[in-house]
Amino acid sequence: MIEVIGLNKQFVTNVVYRDYNKVFSSQKICIEAPNGQGKTTLLMMLAGLETYESGELLFSGNALTEPHKQVAIASDSIALPDFLTAKQIINLSSNTFGCCWPTAIVDGFNFNEFLNTRFDALSSGNQKKCQLILALMRDAPYLLLDEPSAALDQASIEYLLILLDEYLVNKPQGQIIITCHEPEPFLLHGFECMPL
Amino acid sequence: MIANLKQSIGQYRFFMDYRFQAYKTELTQLLLQLKSFGLLFLVVLGSSVLGLILLLFLGLGKIIDSSDAPQYGAQMAWLYLLLQSVMLSAMKSAIKNSAQRAFQQTLVKRYWLGLVDIKLLLLSNGWLIASLVIAIELSINQWLRVPHFLVFLLLQFILGILCLYKPIALVYGFLLSAMWLMLPFDVSPLTYQCGFVLLFALSTLMVPFNFAAKLELSSLTGFWLIFFIHNSWTLIWRGALLLCVFMAFEVLLQERANLADIFSILSLAFVVLFSSSLQFDCSHLHQQYSVFFKMQNKQTAFFIGQFVPSLIVLLLSLIGFFALFNQASGLLLLTGIIWCALQQAIMQKKPAHYALVWMITTGGLLAALT
Numbered sequence: 001m002i003e004v005i006g007l008n009k010q011f012v013t014n015v016v017y018r019d020y021n022k023v024f025s026s027q028k029i030c031i032e033a034p035n036g037q038g039k040t041t042l043l044m045m046l047a048g049l050e051t052y053e054s055g056e057l058l059f060s061g062n063a064l065t066e067p068h069k070q071v072a073i074a075s076d077s078i079a080l081p082d083f084l085t086a087k088q089i090i091n092l093s094s095n096t097f098g099c100c101w102p103t104a105i106v107d108g109f110n111f112n113e114f115l116n117t118r119f120d121a122l123s124s125g126n127q128k129k130c131q132l133i134l135a136l137m138r139d140a141p142y143l144l145l146d147e148p149s150a151a152l153d154q155a156s157i158e159y160l161l162i163l164l165d166e167y168l169v170n171k172p173q174g175q176i177i178i179t180c181h182e183p184e185p186f187l188l189h190g191f192e193c194m195p196l
Numbered sequence: 197m198i199a200n201l202k203q204s205i206g207q208y209r210f211f212m213d214y215r216f217q218a219y220k221t222e223l224t225q226l227l228l229q230l231k232s233f234g235l236l237f238l239v240v241l242g243s244s245v246l247g248l249i250l251l252l253f254l255g256l257g258k259i260i261d262s263s264d265a266p267q268y269g270a271q272m273a274w275l276y277l278l279l280q281s282v283m284l285s286a287m288k289s290a291i292k293n294s295a296q297r298a299f300q301q302t303l304v305k306r307y308w309l310g311l312v313d314i315k316l317l318l319l320s321n322g323w324l325i326a327s328l329v330i331a332i333e334l335s336i337n338q339w340l341r342v343p344h345f346l347v348f349l350l351l352q353f354i355l356g357i358l359c360l361y362k363p364i365a366l367v368y369g370f371l372l373s374a375m376w377l378m379l380p381f382d383v384s385p386l387t388y389q390c391g392f393v394l395l396f397a398l399s400t401l402m403v404p405f406n407f408a409a410k411l412e413l414s415s416l417t418g419f420w421l422i423f424f425i426h427n428s429w430t431l432i433w434r435g436a437l438l439l440c441v442f443m444a445f446e447v448l449l450q451e452r453a454n455l456a457d458i459f460s461i462l463s464l465a466f467v468v469l470f471s472s473s474l475q476f477d478c479s480h481l482h483q484q485y486s487v488f489f490k491m492q493n494k495q496t497a498f499f500i501g502q503f504v505p506s507l508i509v510l511l512l513s514l515i516g517f518f519a520l521f522n523q524a525s526g527l528l529l530l531t532g533i534i535w536c537a538l539q540q541a542i543m544q545k546k547p548a549h550y551a552l553v554w555m556i557t558t559g560g561l562l563a564a565l566t
Contacts (some may be wrong), residue, residue: 049487068493078487081419083426088413095414096492116409 001025002046002142002175007055009041016041020055026192027168028176030183033196039179040077042196043144046177047073059142060173074128074135075146082120086111086130089119093134102137108159109133124151136163141174143167148178149185161189211304215293215312222290252326260330260345262385270388271377273348274370275439277355277392280323281366282433284359291316292360317356324352347389354396362400367428369399416494416501423481424505430477431509434470438513441466442520449521457565460523464532465558467517471510472539473550478502479543503540510536531561 007020016038033039044050046057048067056063064070080089094101106112109129114122122130128151135143149157164186168174180186183193255272262269284291292313293300300309318324327349339346358365372395376388383391408425411418424431445463449456482502489498514532518524535557542553 044487047491049490066493068491073491078491079484080488081423081485084413084419084422085409088409088411088418088422092413092415092419093492096494118409 001060002177003056003058003061004042005056005058007045007057008053009038009045009050009055010053017052017055022196024175024177024194026194027174028164028186028189028191029178030186030191030193031177031179031196032181032183032193033179037196039196040075040146043073043075043146043177043179044077046142047071047144049073049078070140071142071144072135072138072140073144073146074131074148075144076131077146078131080119080127080130080134083118085116085118086122086126087115089130090115090133090137094137097138099137099139102133105133105136105163108163109156125153125156128152129156132160136167141171143174143176145176145178147180149180149182157185161185165189207304208308211300211308212312212315215300215316218293218296219290219316222293222295223287226286226290249326252323253330256327256330259348260342262344263341266385266388267377267382269385270392273351273389273392274373274377275436275443276323277351278370278436279440280321280352281355281359281370282429282436283323284317284321284356285363285429286433287320288360288363291320313360314357317360321352321356324349324356327352342385344385344389347386347393351389351392351396354393358396358400364404365396365399365402368402369396372399416497420501420505427477430474434474434509438467438470438516442517445521456523458562460525460528461558461561461565463517464514464528464535465554465561467510467513468532468535468539469554471506471513472536472543472554474506474509475503475540475543476547478505503537506536506540507533 002024004020004022007017009017031039041050045052048064048071059070111129111133114126119127119130132148135145148160152160164176167176178186183191187193255276258272259269259276289295331349355366373392376391376395408422411422413419413422441463445459448459479502482498486495486498489495510532514529539550539554543550
């Protein structure tokens, strides 16, 4: 369960959250809100990648001391080194996270033939696949996916749904939170829709 | 028929106006990027603009009149071509309006793009314009004595085109021609210049080899290495300018050996300037990917890593300086490292004061020496 208590966040003068409280209790949640309401910002704060003025973010009742170990995130807001090839980025991450090369996920997304392509030369769909591979390979208990189906082809969306179905099997405390403007396929796979 | 021609001319003029507008806009942006160096350019380079122009023509003089020392003249030509290529590389995206290239192709015939590219290239190539100014002044008799200068003019033009359309050939070409210059025998100036033409022509046939994509990446060191392989021009232009500084030092040392200490400090100042200014690129990269490395809990190592490339460039430059001029000095090395670290810190905290601190330190060291 993830609890957001008294969260205050603003960008210069633009207040995004003022004394915001929310409890995400379901294991699979799809956050729905119009553009510009702060969905991505919330995910980034939960992953410990964005600071906030005040408030508390509790995971199963505790604040995370090392969010990078327990939270995996895929978002367009995280700029990946665009001068590296996809293989180099995945290699770099698997070495720093100490996890194995994600053979099955790469195969499942049919990404093998793009591994030696520079990130900036990948199509938007393949860039999204690269982000998802980086997040999914870590097998962290909390998985945050920002618009995971955007730009993906139908086969890849279906493969992603299969992965998400299995993701929490060995993670009783785990949760998946996604943001999505077209949530129907996810709702069919057990996600609960929540407004922001 | 005439109506069609008129229409085409009208379209071409509109297109040319657009490209010129885009060229001016991008050049303005480029100058704004130099804002951090603003004061430096204004005070140091601004006041010495006449001197720089004079140096440019003096260099050309050495290239033209190189019958007594053909190898030295050819080295000067090589350096001149390298500096021209560095400058044009910086202006390339403005000349081609690269950002809107696909948009341009939807507007006009493909060959119009090339035509306008070359027009803007000629307008931008101050080095070629300087050579043409001298070329016009030469009489027929003088031309007959310096036919190699005609080949040099041709090289300047061709290298400009290579810079726009096949920059990798420039890298191979400069490496090959540097080897050509190092051969232990003197040939005539014309042979040297024809050698350059041949080597650059051969370079266009060489297949680009992207070894950066083949590198296995497992650490931050590899990340920085690949970044600099892809952005090698940030190192190339620094290397080219340092080469100029070292050549100037050599000439000044021959003229006034008694002022060697002052020239050493001035050389050190430029070494520090060119190495510490690399921090601008590294800091930009750090900002760009800090979230990515934060996600991997490597933010501290990534933060510290951004300071290392400048220090490596400084050390390599000083080692080169010491080796070339037999000027090894522990004090100079220590001063260089501390000064470079100071400039890097200033760049991080107060980038607007970067140039001011450099000038005050240079002045202070010169004052302490005298």
